[in-house]
Amino acid sequence: MQQYILSKKNVITVISGLLIVLGFFSHFVLENVGLSEWSLIIASVFGIMPIAIQAFQAMKVKVISIDVLVSIAAIGALFIQNYEESAIVTFLFLFGHYLEQRTLNQTRSAIKELTEMAPESALKQMDNGEFEEVEVDDIDEGDILLVKTGAKVPVDGIVLTGEGHINEASITGEAVPVNKQADAEVFAGTILENGTIQIRADRVGEDTTFGKIIELVEEAQDSKSEAERFIDRFSKYYTPAVLVLAIVVWAFSQNIELAITILVLGCPGALVIGVPVSNVAGIGNGARNGVLLKGSEVIQDFSNVDTIVFDKTGTLTVGNPTVAATELYEKDSAETLGYLASVERESDHPLAKAVLNQIGETNFYPVEKTEVVKGGGIVSSVAGHSVAVGNVALMEKENVTLSKKVQKDVKRFEQHGNSLVLTAVDGELKVLMGIRDQVRPGVKANLQELKDLGVKNLVVLSGDNQGTVDVVAGELGLTEAHGHMLPEDKSAYIGKLQQRGQIVAFVGDGVNDSPSLALADIGIAMGSGTDVAIETSDVVLMNSNFSNLPHALGLVKATANNMKQNIVISIGVVLVLLTSVFFSEWMNMSIGMLVHEGSILVVIFNGMRLMKYKLKGRKEQKEVSAPAEKVKIS
Incomplete structure (x- = not known):
């Protein structure tokens, strides 16, 4: 029976409203006091039923909810024969709940649209x-x-x-x-x-990128931020306090109507709904714009970020490097290039793809005993020869001698912002390639937007050589640039920044940088929904579009501010109402409940503004990256 009554809450609201209209019509037009009173009594009883059931369910779990306060107030108004107040208070409470659910459903439209898109x-x-x-x-x-x-x-x-x-x-x-x-x-x-x-x-199914997006948005919209948890704790003690205040006022004044009015006016409805609607609207806006915010906690933490650390390749750069310069240290290099291509064919690293594209058609050889040297490169046995492919550190580890000419070439390549790929066969250096990635178009303007949003430090950490990193940092105007960094070095550096009191966001590709993504206060993954990116990070930029990063930061800041606005509105209304009941003659239960429901709608509509949020002053940015340096093969 309880579930049936609750399922018909909207119908009960309509019946209650019609009975109230009949009651006032009978009183003022027909001048039939008996019909008027019975209409209002029946309207009160109908209205109290679903509210009292919800109050009973809350009391069973030892929670004094808003429903408890309204139930006591409505029953008390009936008891003192104030039928008009009782009927109006219950109707407004039910009607307000209907409007809350309807407007909240609109803020959840992002997840609705996603599920409707599912094939x-x-x-x-x-x-x-x-x-x-x-x-x-x-x-x-x-x-x-x-x-x-x-x-x-479909999949x-x-x-x-x-x-x-x-x-x-x-x-x-x-x-x-x-x-x-x-x-x-x-x-x-x-x-x-x-x-x-x-x-x-x-x-297929839930394992698709689309399925994971839906799951993430659903989880994010159902999660609770620290502000929401605080309000839950506040309400847990606040509502019993209002009940105690009403009892104390009644004990001292013997005015039961005043005590009942305090119960109605003290309802923290807007406070309970204000923060969740802001979070849901903010997360919904992000979902529509290719930004997944993984939970309400992310919004508060992200909005306070003052330092953003970037991986270089695939983040600040497009992640599609090409060979810009090559030096060959033997007359006939065809066989060596075949060895190099054979080794690189075993790897899916972007630099390996660049090398293969540069070499083109060649003879491939069987590759055996491949050893991946962390942060260095690859050592393999190819056609009976020991082939080492990697950076300078790997050459030193393999005891490969670098002549003065090679050292000059290495320095020159680095100064021009190239990543180095050296190839040694049987301990002798044969090939040096300089590979350069292009800065993402528009990224410089996007970094300025981040600064305008209050980010003080922009740092790049990369495994590339320092020269390459310095070229990118100089072009983009970054605060700090550090090269030759292994994944553990990046994590350690982020830890140092956090020890200094900085709130750090790390932006990476979600694959090699997963330790840094996990360690940072906010991990932001670039990538089209890769499994590692979704699982490790707090924020996912689904299309790897760097311009979505300023939008995401601006959005979470707007959402955090919106939450604060709703809290101020909610508490302000309660304080004004409670003050009015003691210092004015016009305040009563009906007016108080009307103002309460009005404040609930105000905070809901204020939160819904976030659904249309766009970064202020944003224009289409087009930047042309500098062409790669061309060096003749010697």
Whole structure:
């Protein structure tokens, strides 16, 4: 019966409102006092039922909730035959709850939109080679699927054949179509705007990037910040205090109506709802713009960040380096380049890809006994030769002698901002390559936006040589730049910054930098929803768009300020109402409840402003990176 009554709360609200209208109509128009009183009594009883049930459920777990205060006040008003007050107070309380739920649902529209974007069916290749429509739940990893123009991509996968442009707004927050060809990665929930493609399912159901985004946003919107936990603790003691105050006032004044009025006026409704609605709206805005804020706690911590530490490759730079300069230390280098390509083919490191692209077609040799030297490179056995590929530190470790000419070349390459890849065969240096990554377009303007938002220190930490890091830092105007840093060195440096009292955010690619992402006060991962990025970081920039970082920081600052505004409004209204009941003659239960419900709507609508938040003064930024230096092969 209790659940049935609670499920009909909205219907009860409507009936209660109609009975109140009938009561006033009977009193002032028909002048029928009996009909008026019975209408208001029935309206009060109807209104009290769901509120009293919620109060009883709260009392069972030893919590004195707002429902307890309103129930006592309404029953007390009935007891002293103040039917008008009782009916109006319960109706306004129920109607206010209805409006709260409706407006809160609007702030949760981001997760609604995401779930509505989730594909429900797909064209799956059957055993006879034909494609048939099946439900998404019936797709397994490895299945071949056909996606036609206008259809949603049903799973995460790889394009096998075909070509088309895909709108990835559900993943990245940007609606600019992305061209997809064979071997390109596609994501569930994105839309093929033109073309036809066949894909292989790699991740299905909840394991897709889209599924994880939905899960993250749901968890984030349900989580509680420190401010919310404080308000929960405050309400736990505040509501009993209001009840005690009402009892004390009644004991001294013997005025039960005054005591009941205090119960109504002391309800902290706006205080309880104000902070959650700000958090939900802020997280929703982020989700729409390709920024995943993993919980309400992140908002408060992120808004206080004064130092941001960046990894270089893939963060400040595009992460697609190319060979800018090469020196060969033997006349016939074809065989050595074949050895180098054979070793690099075993790696998926961006520098290895740059080397392979530079070498092009060559003879490949069998690679054996590969040893990865942390922070140095790779040592392998290739066609019976010992081949070391890596940085200067690796050459020293392998006792490779660097001539004066090589040392000059190394210094020159570093001064021009190149990362070094040295290749030695059987202990003798054969090849030196300088590889340079390009600074992300617009990143300089984005860093200035971070400074404008109050970030005092911008630091880059990289495993690259100091010369390369200094070139990037000089171009971007960073506060500090440190090269030759292993992952543990980065973590140690972040620890030092925190010991100095700085609140540190670390921005990395979410793969090699996972220790730093975890150690920083706020870990921010660049990447299109990679598993490591999502699990390790506090904030994920889904499309690796650096310009989303200033938006994210501005958003959390606006959200934190919005929370404070709602707290001030809520407490201010309660103080004014409680003061008015003692120092004015016009204050009563009905007016007090009306003001309360009004304040609840004010804080809700104030929070909902965050759904439309945009960084002030933002313009489209276009920067052209300097071209890579070209050095002739000697």
